[in-house]
Amino acid sequence: MRPQIPLALEAAAARAAGALSRVAGRGGGTTLPGKLLWKLDPGAIDRLARQLPQGSALISATNGKTTTSAMVAEILRGRVRIAHNDSGANLVSGVASTLLRARGAELGLFEVDEAALSEVARRVQPKAILLGNLFRDQLDRYGELEIVAARWRDAVASLPHTELVVNGDDPQVGDLARGHGSGRIFGLDDPRHARPALQHAADSKYCLRCGTPYDYVAAYVGHLGDYRCPNCGHARPHLDTVARDVELHGLAGSAFTLEAPEGTTRIALPLPGLYNVYNALGAAALALSLGSPLDDIVSGLGRFAAAFGRFERITIENRGLLMLLIKNPAGANEAVRTIVEGSTPTVAVIALNDAIADGRDVSWIWDVDFEPLLAGLDTLVATGSRAAELALRFAYGGLDRDRIEVIPELEGALDRGLELTPAGGELTVLPTYTAMLALRRIVASRGHIANYWEAAS
Amino acid sequence: MNVRVGHLYPDYLNIYADRGNIAVLQARARARGHELSVQAIGMHDPVPAGEIDLFYIGGGQDREQALVAHDLVTKQDALRDAVEDDAAFLAVCGGYQLLGHSYRDVAGQELLGIGILPLHTIAGPRRMIGDVLLDCAWAGETLAGFENHAGRTLLGDGAEPLGRVVDGFGNDGESGFEGCRYRKVFGTYLHGPLLPRNPWFADRVLSDALTHAGGDPELTPLVDELERQAHEISAGRARARGGRY
Incomplete structure (x- = not known):
């Protein structure tokens, strides 16, 4: 013993x-x-x-x-x-x-x-x-x-x-x-x-x-x-x-x-x-x-403020960032429904990672009803380790390929999204779990929000 | 040309984003000036004789698969006639298993399949989950996808596999084979879904369907740059697991 x-x-x-x-x-x-x-x-x-x-x-x-x-x-x-x-x-x-x-x-x-x-x-x-x-x-x-x-x-x-x-x-x-x-x-x-x-x-x-x-x-x-x-x-x-x-x-x-x-x-x-x-x-x-x-x-x-990354509105200089976590068809459908009820975005950054915490099998994105976003989108920035797969989801969903930019690296994709967002506007970001953590780290390193472990302790 | 697609049990068998496969066939047909008309063939629906150029059946959870199996048997003769008439047929995961002779689940319960493909499946204790890369020497191409199945599928004598496993588990984790093909029928465990990242295979299925419809099977090439990238990443995931076979 x-x-x-x-x-x-x-x-x-x-x-x-x-x-x-x-x-x-x-x-x-x-x-x-x-x-x-x-x-x-x-x-x-x-x-x-x-x-x-x-x-x-x-x-x-x-x-x-x-x-x-x-x-x-x-x-x-x-x-x-x-x-x-x-x-x-x-x-x-x-x-x-x-x-x-x-x-x-x-x-x-x-x-x-x-x-x-x-x-x-x-x-x-x-x-x-x-x-x-x-x-x-x-x-x-x-x-x-x-x-x-x-x-x-x-x-x-x-x-x-x-x-x-x-x-x-x-x-x-x-x-x-x-x-x-x-x-x-x-x-x-x-x-x-x-x-x-x-x-x-x-x-x-x-x-x-x-x-x-x-x-x-x-x-x-x-x-x-x-x-x-x-x-x-x-x-x-x-x-x-x-x-x-x-x-x-x-x-x-x-x-x-x-x-x-x-x-x-x-x-x-x-x-x-x-x-x-x-x-x-x-x-x-x-x-x-x-x-x-x-x-x-x-x-x-x-007085409830959302749990981190689930629904966040962050101000970056003179632009807003609206971030909603997506991780499975049911949750992502609700995120899309919520966004569209606000107003249909013209620019969106969608981040698909396939780490264990995201699910290595990315087939679920084909079960998400992303279609309500299509009509309003001028540009989709597809990012994350499976950015190309995500781009295909939208291309075969009917979004013109000219409107899709594939930037696998998250920071570059975020900056591109911000660049395409007019001053005073809000950029819609839909990341999977590990992409959300990484994006938050990027935004935190620029001093716009606290790191979550600082907020949590 | 109008290509008639019969989607079997879309309400029950849709677990691995099967609608992605249909969307790809739809878009690639349209890009070549063809139309796909997709009709659902569900529980108790008859199979229209001679009127379907391409059948599709997807995967489901055990519960849905059992519900479907009993109905599928009643469609056996009509589907077999269509296959012998060289209708195209793509079956993924659970649907693939049901095209074989039988499926025995973990509890030992036996479901009868429709015996279009010369194989049978026995569920094992461990699921085979992960990225897969196949070498399809018969086509000089590769297929990349994702598998997640407890069933061990054993090919009968003379059965042609869809491909040889480069990385991943395949039909049974041992034989080194994945999938099965017979006439214009393709059965496979690969989802992901399979067709977006393997456009050559989508065109192959489409071309078979066009032939059945009496059209020109020749398809003009498309710019498949995103598809190539997605295939490359998926194949890389399979390779990173370290060459099982």
């Missing part, structure tokens, strides 16, 4: 390594202490989590988990000291690093990678879990949707006493609440905002029970909506926390009425798009389950 090193000593050593990494200029060092701690003693994470007097809450989803957990953090701010992995390090090592950093925290708030949910849940034994949605995403990394869903079912089954907060508008996710002791089911009810049809390549459109295509009373975002199987009757479960009377104000924000067992209130959200209404609704549902008063939810969501 290996000797037991005192937890405090392990923790101190791991923290020191993170600090060293930052001093040495080797990036944020956001997960290094956690990785070290995990190597030293995997069980240390469990013990650190148990030291949190109010326990932990986990948040997972294909899309929106970073934004949703940042919203919950904003709602809880001032009432409770939280340990929150707000730089997006959402694997076991990221959770461990956050636990190490957050001395004196009372509650753990962790966004968790879909595939890491079982492991993290087993270790931190959360008192609540919020599960938002499951879309096809990075099939080379996660495998088929059904595999992730099966893992989630196992994770939920192993936590019978955990408060389960699920999105009832997602057939796979809503079904997780069935048979679970305590929980809350949230969803959207405003058919005025339904899409005319299920988007191309929608997921989970066949009945979980019998395989018949669902009838949708309303489909809001991808396959999220009010569904019913015409054959066996499997349908959206009863919602107990609902968003109604949604108003979308282009890029300026949105508003909705939150109806919950705890009461009804109007929420104003400074973020655009129906997908952010889902994020806010999920955040509100989890916060209610954690005991937050409605007033805190109204004020927390009302």
Whole structure:
């Protein structure tokens, strides 16, 4: 048996390594202490989590988990000291690093990678879990949707006493609440905002029970909506926390009425798009389950600034930069929808990388409905390690090849985009995950924003 | 010339951006003054006899694939007649598996295929995922794509592979073969999607379809500079994995 090193000593050593990494200029060092701690003693994470007097809450989803957990953090701010992995390090090592950093925290708030949910849940034994949605995403990394869903079912089954907060508008996710002791089911009810049809390549459109295509009373975002199987009757479960009377104000924000067992209130959200209404609704549902008063939810969501890189407006001298992360078809479709609701851009920089965190398989870009952008574009600057593939997506989508510039190197592409943007105008940038990090670093090195690890610490 | 395309089960089998392949065929036909009219052939829909020049079937998740397999068997005779009549046919991933004799999933459950291609598939415990580069000596060309499959596809005696694996796994990770071709049918695991970065192959399929439609199969060359770059990067990704075969 290996000797037991005192937890405090392990923790101190791991923290020191993170600090060293930052001093040495080797990036944020956001997960290094956690990785070290995990190597030293995997069980240390469990013990650190148990030291949190109010326990932990986990948040997972294909899309929106970073934004949703940042919203919950904003709602809880001032009432409770939280340990929150707000730089997006959402694997076991990221959770461990956050636990190490957050001395004196009372509650753990962790966004968790879909595939890491079982492991993290087993270790931190959360008192609540919020599960938002499951879309096809990075099939080379996660495998088929059904595999992730099966893992989630196992994770939920192993936590019978955990408060389960699920999105009832997602057939796979809503079904997780069935048979679970305590929980809350949230969803959207405003058919005025339904899409005319299920988007191309929608997921989970066949009945979980019998395989018949669902009838949708309303489909809001991808396959999220009010569904019913015409054959066996499997349908959206009863919602107990609902968003109604949604108003979308282009890029300026949105508003909705939150109806919950705890009461009804109007929420104003400074973020655009129906997908952010889902994020806010999920955040509100989890916060209610954690005991937050409605007033805190109204004020927390009302002052919420977007999680880094998800939706950012940055001023660079006399031009603006509008950056929206794209990472899978469902998320990218919403990004496109949001942009077009503002105004159709004439110049866009779209960055496609194929690192592991982006997905090495870039075929997903062909499932994104980029077409609403085509009519207005004078120039597309295609960039990233798979810039040529992206250029082909637009060329075969109908954009004249003369309007496409391929500049694989990100900094050159950004500068070209800025150059094409008139003074006072705003440049639209849609990067995949690692491209977003790199672009932020470039903008930060020019002094326009803080590095995220500086912002996070 | 109007080229009639029958897209089999587009609602069910579309996991690896199959519409990219269709968009490429569409645009490359149009650039040569031809039109592609694409019709969906879904569950319970009959296959119009003699009226389709090119069939396309894509890939799906296990669940969708099982739903489709039962219906596909009812279309077996019509599809076989079309293939013997030299209709063009491109089958990718799950669709490729279903053109074989059978598919056995990890649980040992056996799905019957339609036996147009002389092969059968057995799912293994480990998925074969990554970039692939193929040498298609029969055409003097290469194909670059991405594979992601648990099925090990075993070619029967005399079956012609689509290509020899330069880098990647291929049909079964062992034989060094990828895909299968028979008459004007091509089956492959390669997506990415396959056609945008392999324009010669798109034109080959288009040319076969034109022949079936009674048109001139000759296609004027296009400027494929972006395609060449995309192929080069994709092939480079496969090579970087270090020559498995």
